[in-house]
Amino acid sequence: MEPNSGQAASESFRAQALIYKHALNYGTSFCLSFAIQLGIPDVIHRHAQPMTLPELVSALQLSPEKTIPLRRVMALLVHSGFFSVNFNKEQKEEYSLTPSSRLLLRGELSSLSPFVQVLVHPVLSNPWRFLGDWFRGCKEQTVFETAHGVGLWDYGGKDPGFNGLFNEGMASDSRMMRLVVGDCKEIFEGVNSLVDVGGGTGNVAKIILQAFPHIKCTVFDLPHVVSGQPEDTNLSYVGGDLFESIPPADAILFKHVMHNWSDEECLKILKKCRESIAKKKDAGKVIIIDMVVDMQGDDADITETKLLFDILMMVLTTGRERNEREWEKMFLEAGFTSYKITPIFGLRSIIEAFP
Ligand SMILES: C[S@@+](CC[C@H](N)C(=O)[O-])C[C@H]1O[C@@H](n2cnc3c(N)ncnc32)[C@H](O)[C@@H]1O
Numbered sequence: 064m065e066p067n068s069g070q071a072a073s074e075s076f077r078a079q080a081l082i083y084k085h086a087l088n089y090g091t092s093f094c095l096s097f098a099i100q101l102g103i104p105d106v107i108h109r110h111a112q113p114m115t116l117p118e119l120v121s122a123l124q125l126s127p128e129k130t131i132p133l134r135r136v137m138a139l140l141v142h143s144g145f146f147s148v149n150f151n152k153e154q155k156e157e158y159s160l161t162p163s164s165r166l167l168l169r170g171e172l173s174s175l176s177p178f179v180q181v182l183v184h185p186v187l188s189n190p191w192r193f194l195g196d197w198f199r200g201c202k203e204q205t206v207f208e209t210a211h212g213v214g215l216w217d218y219g220g221k222d223p224g225f226n227g228l229f230n231e232g233m234a235s236d237s238r239m240m241r242l243v244v245g246d247c248k249e250i251f252e253g254v255n256s257l258v259d260v261g262g263g264t265g266n267v268a269k270i271i272l273q274a275f276p277h278i279k280c281t282v283f284d285l286p287h288v289v290s291g292q293p294e295d296t297n298l299s300y301v302g303g304d305l306f307e308s309i310p311p312a313d314a315i316l317f318k319h320v321m322h323n324w325s326d327e328e329c330l331k332i333l334k335k336c337r338e339s340i341a342k343k344k345d346a347g348k349v350i351i352i353d354m355v356v357d358m359q360g361d362d363a364d365i366t367e368t369k370l371l372f373d374i375l376m377m378v379l380t381t382g383r384e385r386n387e388r389e390w391e392k393m394f395l396e397a398g399f400t401s402y403k404i405t406p407i408f409g410l411r412s413i414i415e416a417f418p
Pocket residue numbers: 216233234236237260261262263283284285288303304305306317318319320323
C-alpha cells in the first residue's frame with residue numbers, strides 16, 4: 064500500500080461528493096419548484112405557527128402515504144435554507160418559513176415564485192442540454208436557438224402562453240425594486256422623462272412613478288410584450304426594436320437588459336442612447352440595473368449566483384454578466400465620459416453612465 068493512501072482515498076471521496084452534489088443540483092431546483100407548485104410556503108404562512116408534518120400533509124390535501132416522501136423533500140429544502148425545522152415536545156419536526164420562502168408566498172407583491180417557475184420551465188431549462196452541440200460549432204447564434212430553432216425573443220412572440228409566463232417572471236423580479244427605489248432620490252433627481260428600454264409589462268416604471276410621480280415614463284419593448292398594456296397618467300407604452308431607435312428622454316433605463324446582449328450589441332445600443340439623450344436639451348444619462356461581477360469583493364454565494372447567471376445568459380442569449388472593468392470599457396468605447404456604480408439591489412447594482 065502506498066504511504067498516505069488513506070489520506071488520498073479520503074480526498075478522492077470528498078472530491079466524489081463535490082461532483083455528485085453539483086451533478087444533482089437540479090434536484091434542488093425541481094424540489095423548490097415543486098414546493099411552490101404545491102403551495103408549501105403559503106400553507107405554512109396561513110398556519111401562522113410552526114407546522115408539523117401531518118398538519119402539512121393534511122393542509123396540502125396529500126394522501127397520508129406521502130408523509131415520508133414529503134419529509135424527505137422538506138429535509139433537502141431545510142438544508143438549502145428554504146425552511147427551518149424545530150423539534151416539538153414529542154420530538155416531531157415543525158417547519159417554519161425563512162426569509163427566502165417568505166419571498167415565495169403567492170399573492171404577495173414581493174413574490175419571486177413566477178421567476179423561479181420560469182427559470183425551471185422546459186423552454187428555458189432544455190437548452191442547457193445543447194451547450195455541447197453549440198460549443199462544438201453549431202451555426203446558431205445562441206444555445207437557445209440550437210435547441211428551439213428560434214431566438215428567445217422571437218420564441219416569446221410565437222408562443223403567447225410562454226410569453227405570458229416569461230413576462231410575469233420578469234415582473235416578479237422587478238417588483239422587488241420597490242424596496243429601494245424610494246431611497247434612490249439622487250439618481251432620479253432632475254429626471255423629468257424616462258424611457259425603460261426592454262421594460263416588459265412596465266413594473267419598474269410603475270414603481271418609479273410611485274416614488275417620483277412627476278417623471279413622464281415610457282415603457283419601450285417588443286410589440287408583442289407591450290401591446291394592450293393599460294396606460295396611465297405619466298405612463299405610456301411604445302412597441303419597437305431597441306436596435307432601430309430609442310425614444311428620447313432625460314434618462315434611459317435598462318433593467319436586466321444589457322446582460323442579454325454581447326459587447327458589440329451593447330455598444331450599438333449605448334450609441335443609440337447617446338443619440339436619444341442628445342435630442343433632449345439638458346444632458347441626460349443612461350441608468351443600468353444589472354450585475355457587476357466582483358470575485359474579490361462578493362461573498363462566495365453571491366459570486367456563484369452571478370456566475371450561474373453568466374452561463375444562463377450564454378445559454379439563452381448572446382449576452383453575459385460583466386465586471387466593472389468590462390462595463391467601463393464599453394461605456395468609454397460608446398463615447399460616455401464617466402460612470403458611477405451603486406451596489407444597491409443585492410445581486411444587482413445601479414450603474415449610471417454620463418455622456
Ligand atoms: C430580461 S427581460 C427584462 C424585462 C424587464 N426590464 C425586467 O427587468 O423585468 C428583457 C426584455 O427585453 C425585451 N427585448 C428583447 N429584445 C428587444 C428588442 N430588440 N427591442 C426592445 N426590447 C427587447 C424583452 O421583450 C424583455 O422584455
